[in-house]
Amino acid sequence: MKQIRLNGKSYTKLSEIDPSENKEVVSFLKEWFDPNEYVIGRTSGSTGKPKEIRLLKKDMLASARITNAFFEIGQETNMLLCLSPSYIAGKMMIVRALTAQANLWVTPPSSSPLSHFSGAIDFAAMVPMQVDTTLSTPETAKRLNRIRHVIIGGAATSPLLHKKLQYISSRCFGTYGMTETVSHVALRYLNGPQASDPYFAIGQVRFATDDRDCLVIHTPHLHTGTFTTNDIVRLIDERHFEWLGRHDNVINSGGIKLFPETLEQKLAPYIAQRFFITSQPDDYLGEKAVLVIEDAPWDKKRCTALKKQIKQLLPPYEVPKNILFQNPFRETYSGKVIRKL
Incomplete structure (x- = not known):
């Protein structure tokens, strides 16, 4: 097993980690270091019951490297895991930390994760509800302001939350992706001087549209090179698009x-x-x-x-x-x- 740094401590054996403290993390690490080429993930359940899906470990590593490169995540980076490792967003935070040998701080998933954590963080992933709740009290809002980069996904960012983000110093990014694409393949700036509606590709990802004007994603870093979605977009160029809505709706x-x-x-x-x-x-x-x-x-x-x-x-x-x-x-x-x- 590669070294993993959890909550300020370094481990080289899974048996050294207290499973009662990080039960879901330890469970994922056991699966990650087993002989299989894949881990089991679950789709979000947007259109029904969540389904199990096999995620290739090599795809997860490739996705992690792209995100780590964009956000300059390395050995000195402090990352916050406040999402459940049962889903792709939580799993990928662990894989990014492993890949970069970064220090991963773990706090129980909750609507206000910074109520339980006050340390210095460089990179965190949250859902909009967590960000909104965190901004609702002065103490947790102050803690959020100290986080360098926050990626926000899993649901739409409301206009009201978007307005609140303009007044914090953290650089906030909206994410576009799904379990099948092994986390996000595109980001958009939610605040700061570059804030805008269009998403931009990360890594070598490219975009096109089909005859329905739905987004087609080309992912050379993954074993499945192309994904066709049901998301109607305004394609700006092969690296940028504006999301309009679901074809189903x-x-x-x-x-x-x-x-x-x-x-x-x-x-x-x-x-x-x-x-x-x-x-x-x-x-x-x-x-x-x-x-x-x-x-x-x-x-x-x-x-x-x-x-x-x-x-x-x-x-x-x-x-x-x-x-x-x-x-x-x-x-x-x-x-x-x-x-x-």
Whole structure:
């Protein structure tokens, strides 16, 4: 076994690590150093029950090297693992640390990981909920500000969180990737002078689109060289794209394609409850966009006020034709909202 540095201590044998302190980490390390060429991962469960998938160790190493090179992760780097190693994001933090011989600090996965940790960190990976919760209290917000680089993935970054990120000193990056691509293949700057919507490729990754305008990913560092996604994008060039939404969710309303996720980003600052945009059949338009809010039905006055606000915000063809209510929302196994009526 290669040396691994956990919580400030160096180990050369798995038996030296206290499994009660880092049970999931030790479990992954045992799998990593066994004779098999792969480890077992789980998909995110975005569209149903999470599925098991074999992840080649050589692919994980190749992915780790690309990220380590971009963020200049080396032996002097302090990394924070605050995600579960059951999923690809947590597994890859461990592999990056192993590959770079970096020091990996482990804190139990929680909505506020920096409540349990106050050390100096150079690189951390979090989901948006963790970042949002961390910024909600002065002490943990101060600790987040001391982290040099934070990659944020697993779910969309809300407009409100994006606004909050502009006031912290940590360099924050949104990630694009999936279990099948062995973590992220693209990043975007969420704050700082380079903040922008487009994602950019890392390593030798290249992008194209298919006849649906869905993203095709070319990954020469992985044994599977090409991945076709269901993500509709605006391709800028072979290294940059802007994400528009899922092909599964596109609404064709009177011949105009509406991207629910893009509309939701625009409406998010004005609706406090969880909500989503979906479609209903329409005799004239074919499909019409409708807004679904997680709440008990509102009275007419409140609905009228929101409709007026939306009409001021969106062009006429993007305005949802109805406001509906569903309480509570149905969710997938991984906690993502099922965007169907």
